[in-house]
Amino acid sequence: MDRKTVAIVGGSGYAGGEFLRLALGHPGLEVTQVTSRRFAGEFVHLVHPNLRGRTSLKFIPPEKLEPADILVLALPHGAFLEEYERYLGLGKVVLDLSADFRLKDPALYEKYYGRPHPFPEELPRWVYAVPELYRERIRTADRLAGAGCNATATLLALYPLFRAGLLQPRPVFVTLLISTSAAGREAGPASHHPERAGSYRVYKATGHRHTAEVVENLPGRPEVHLTAIATDRVRGILMTAQAFLLDGWSERDVWQAYREAYGQEPFVRIVKQKKGLFRYPDPKVVEGTNYIDIGFELEADTGRLVVISALDNLVKGTAGHALQALNIRMGWPETLGLDFPGFHP
Missing domain, CATH: 3.30.360.10 (Dihydrodipicolinate Reductase; domain 2)
Structure with a gap:
């Protein structure tokens, strides 16, 4: 399998950390960069102790981010919009876990987020990354918006x-x-x-x-x-x-x-x-x-x-369905890296 490089922006948060956990166990992904302003220079496992022994990556500031095959954005709502063009240029496939591009109707966005969307013309270009509803659209999408x-x-x-x-x-x-x-x-x-x-x-x-x-x-x-x-x-x-x-x-x-x-x-x-x-x-x-x-x-x-x-x-509600959609987009088995059955008791 041809491995694809992944950069995670906002990797110190829970959503970014969960995607990082899943990506580190995925045979088709190579995580090369994880950003955090607050923890720049620190080992990833300082913030995510469950990843001790799984990676030697250190956080880097987002300003030092370099291009990757796949860019995963796990930023607070609205932060992606502030540097939209820059981030789009850093990934061949861009996967946004925030709410910035989930909606297609600008009026709905303004009603629920309290301001007009700054890039309404861009909304139709993003595919809502829920595989059960939009699997066929996901297959050819380079811009994926994770669901809430x-x-x-x-x-x-x-x-x-x-x-x-x-x-x-x-x-x-x-x-x-x-x-x-x-x-x-x-x-x-x-x-x-x-x-x-x-x-x-x-x-x-x-x-x-x-x-x-x-x-x-x-x-x-x-x-x-x-x-x-x-x-x-x-x-x-x-x-x-x-x-x-x-x-x-x-x-x-x-x-x-x-x-x-x-x-x-x-x-x-x-x-x-x-x-x-x-x-x-x-x-x-x-x-x-x-x-x-x-x-x-x-x-x-x-x-x-x-x-x-x-x-x-954090899994099916955020990082898991995002990785499921990414599997579809890359032509990999849909369940790859997601087969953990849970615990009992």
Whole structure:
């Protein structure tokens, strides 16, 4: 296999560090550069101790970045936009893990990010890197925009139902229980241990930014409302959505919709067991993996359908689906470097 060089910008954060972990174990990738202003000159394993013995790389300042076959940007939202042309010139394939180019509709971007997009003409050139939805577009894309973790958990769970036309034209209400690592590496008062430990805090009751990704990528642009609750788990998202089936449809039809959409997908598992401890998706089961587990329960007398999904926010929610998309783009097996099955217990 012809190895491709990879440079990771913003490699000291959780998203960049997770992509680095996956890339170091990938037979087709050679990580040559990892940037960090704060830790420039320090060994990577000073910040990511799980990588001791896996790499002798040191962080470099972003100003010293040299061209690579693949450039992975793991910067805070908006930072890529400040040096857009420079970074584009440093990678033959550019993979952005931030929200800067996820949306195609400039009006949606302005609504949820509070300012006009500085490069609206560039938005159509980026492919939303969700393999289950846009695999064919990803194959030929040189600009890939990674999805948001909450958007991934919601979008993949609901997409088959809207595609099959099973739901009533009513608002869908989504609740997301989110882990601490989703907030990023930088600490603040809300992440201080005495304040966060044991806490379940509603931090975004309305207007969550990932709503825009969900609405834009679901068939028919339905009305979907997200509420985000911060937990004290380190990794993982548990999503529940409340929707209503059209009259005349049954649980069998729901099963069929998921089978048609995901029957051949390597990282989507439909979880619906009648007995045992694991009858529904659980973030603990998918921790460290690129799987998303999806389940559902129908309240037959009302038609209320409760849809449940679980994923690791740093893997399937961020770096994992990005690497999955990169595998597709490079013509490699889609599961390459992503076959870790998780832990139990």
